[in-house]
Amino acid sequence: MTVGFSSIAKAQTSGSAVKVVVFDAFAVFDPRSVFTAVESHFPGRGSELSATWRTKQFEYCWLRTLDRSYVDFWQVTEDALVFASRAAALELRAETREKLMSAYLQLEPWPDAIPALNAMRGAGLRLGYVSNFTPNMMETNTRRAGAIELFEHRLSTDLVKAFKPDPRAYRMAEQWFGVPRESIVFAAFAGWDAVGAKTYGLKTFWVNRLNAPFEELGAAPDAVGGSLRDLAKYVIA
Amino acid sequence: MTVGFSSIAKAQTSGSAVKVVVFDAFAVFDPRSVFTAVESHFPGRGSELSATWRTKQFEYCWLRTLDRSYVDFWQVTEDALVFASRAAALELRAETREKLMSAYLQLEPWPDAIPALNAMRGAGLRLGYVSNFTPNMMETNTRRAGAIELFEHRLSTDLVKAFKPDPRAYRMAEQWFGVPRESIVFAAFAGWDAVGAKTYGLKTFWVNRLNAPFEELGAAPDAVGGSLRDLAKYVIA
Numbered sequence: 001m002t003v004g005f006s007s008i009a010k011a012q013t014s015g016s017a018v019k020v021v022v023f024d025a026f027a028v029f030d031p032r033s034v035f036t037a038v039e040s041h042f043p044g045r046g047s048e049l050s051a052t053w054r055t056k057q058f059e060y061c062w063l064r065t066l067d068r069s070y071v072d073f074w075q076v077t078e079d080a081l082v083f084a085s086r087a088a089a090l091e092l093r094a095e096t097r098e099k100l101m102s103a104y105l106q107l108e109p110w111p112d113a114i115p116a117l118n119a120m121r122g123a124g125l126r127l128g129y130v131s132n133f134t135p136n137m138m139e140t141n142t143r144r145a146g147a148i149e150l151f152e153h154r155l156s157t158d159l160v161k162a163f164k165p166d167p168r169a170y171r172m173a174e175q176w177f178g179v180p181r182e183s184i185v186f187a188a189f190a191g192w193d194a195v196g197a198k199t200y201g202l203k204t205f206w207v208n209r210l211n212a213p214f215e216e217l218g219a220a221p222d223a224v225g226g227s228l229r230d231l232a233k234y235v236i237a
Numbered sequence: 238m239t240v241g242f243s244s245i246a247k248a249q250t251s252g253s254a255v256k257v258v259v260f261d262a263f264a265v266f267d268p269r270s271v272f273t274a275v276e277s278h279f280p281g282r283g284s285e286l287s288a289t290w291r292t293k294q295f296e297y298c299w300l301r302t303l304d305r306s307y308v309d310f311w312q313v314t315e316d317a318l319v320f321a322s323r324a325a326a327l328e329l330r331a332e333t334r335e336k337l338m339s340a341y342l343q344l345e346p347w348p349d350a351i352p353a354l355n356a357m358r359g360a361g362l363r364l365g366y367v368s369n370f371t372p373n374m375m376e377t378n379t380r381r382a383g384a385i386e387l388f389e390h391r392l393s394t395d396l397v398k399a400f401k402p403d404p405r406a407y408r409m410a411e412q413w414f415g416v417p418r419e420s421i422v423f424a425a426f427a428g429w430d431a432v433g434a435k436t437y438g439l440k441t442f443w444v445n446r447l448n449a450p451f452e453e454l455g456a457a458p459d460a461v462g463g464s465l466r467d468l469a470k471y472v473i474a
Contacts, residue, residue: 004408015463044312055292056453057293058296059296059299059429060454062300062303062452063299063402063429063432063433063454064454064455065301065303066299066302066400066401066402066403066433067402067403067404067432067433067436067437067457068404068436069436069454069455071455079453079455080453081456082453083450083451083452083453086450087450110261127360144279163303163305164303165300165303166303166304167304167305192296192300195300195304196300196303196304199304199305200304204374213323213324214320214321215320215325216297216316216317216319217297217300217301217306217316218301218308218316237266
């Protein structure tokens with residue numbers, strides 16, 4: 001089942017006609033400001049609380065898709081925060097909860113993101129999101145970054161009530177852009193998302209910004225890099 | 238979305254005609270001997286490695302059910318171990334991997350399990366598993382415990398190629414026992430599994446042996462206890 005990194009291209013070119021590049025929101029926006037906010041509200045306990053919050057945030061997405069009890073990513077994120085506080089035996093006041101949740105509407109793009117997005121758009125590529133973020137989370141953060149015009153379709157899993165890696169989520173890219181999956185590159189932030197998109201049949205680039213270990217899920221992304229600069233090199237022929 | 242513990246019955250009686258009790262394997266078998274084996278192979282690193290192994294073991298189940306790349310729980314468990322070793326920067330030799338995996342075939346029942354199972358069977362209840370375990374994992378451990386005759390159906394998610402909490406997994410209990418879901422009690426070890434079974438429509442008892450915090454998943458088990466002794470009190474009218 002092991003697929004070694006050595007078999008994966010590093011920031012080479014994609015090799016065939018890419019028309020569309022779709023992004024996970026965290027490939028564009030840095031989530032770490034949320035964790036900084038957690039630490040400022042719970043000094044000394046931030047990394048423990050953030051780690052649980054983050055793990056549960058995604059586990060709840062998968063569980064609620066599997067057991068057919070979908071709620072949107074905003075709700076899942078808030079539920080995960082409530083769980084993480086309880087698991088850490090920390091009192092979570094309503095104001096604190098609101099403050100921490102609002103950090104998800106004030107994300108900064110990674111420093112390389114906007115220049116690389118502009119370069120890809122300038123090269124004639126069509127851009128979009130395929131993200132667990134709610135439409136509001138995507139729009140608010142993208143507007144703040146002055147990048148709203150760059151994204152032709154902002155596809156939220158909320159449209160299909162199924163979180164990634166359910167195939168219904170990745171399928172939105174084909175359906176909304178109206179091009180075959182082979183001409184779409186998906187830019188993942190998480191290793192599991194890269195595998196999910198690849199398993200679905202999209203061409204997949206793992207923007208492995210935090211140098212995370214490769215997931216043992218039986219499939220590998222087509223290429224791996226450290227930034228959207230690497231991605232731009234990969235997709236611009 | 239919060240459902241407080243106060244709204245959940247603690248080891249009262251189930252209140253209506255229960256005919257069948259189905260168990261998650263970990264409600265019967267104690268997984269902690271696996272973690273002891275990990276510590277003995279990686280002194281000082283056991284709890285870190287075990288925590289990642291365990292988290293990934295279940296995440297991989299959910300991801301592979303969602304993205305339609307199902308492999309059985311034995312494979313998922315081995316893949317998760319490979320990931321966890323790599324994440325901890327520990328070399329995992331083939332012999333060590335085999336030794337640690339074989340710990341999953343040498344699980345001991347929780348001390349209260351066999352007497353309580355006998356009491357339930359003696360009271361005329363029909364017993365079974367609904368478990369992610371492969372048929373071999375269920376059979377080997379149950380035979381070692383001398384309890385194979387107690388279980389009428391040992392239902393593995395491998396039969397439907399979908400891990401819990403996918404409804405196809407819980408549905409097996411109705412299909413194989415041939416009784417309506419309202420007369421089946423599911424005994425969960427994990428909080429998410431209790432919620433999944435309840436969301437599907439089984440009567441659900443959370444055997445919360447490790448006093449884990451309640452999951453924020455929008456549904457609550459019908460009752461909570463600390464052992465199969467508590468469960469027996471709940472189901473024996």
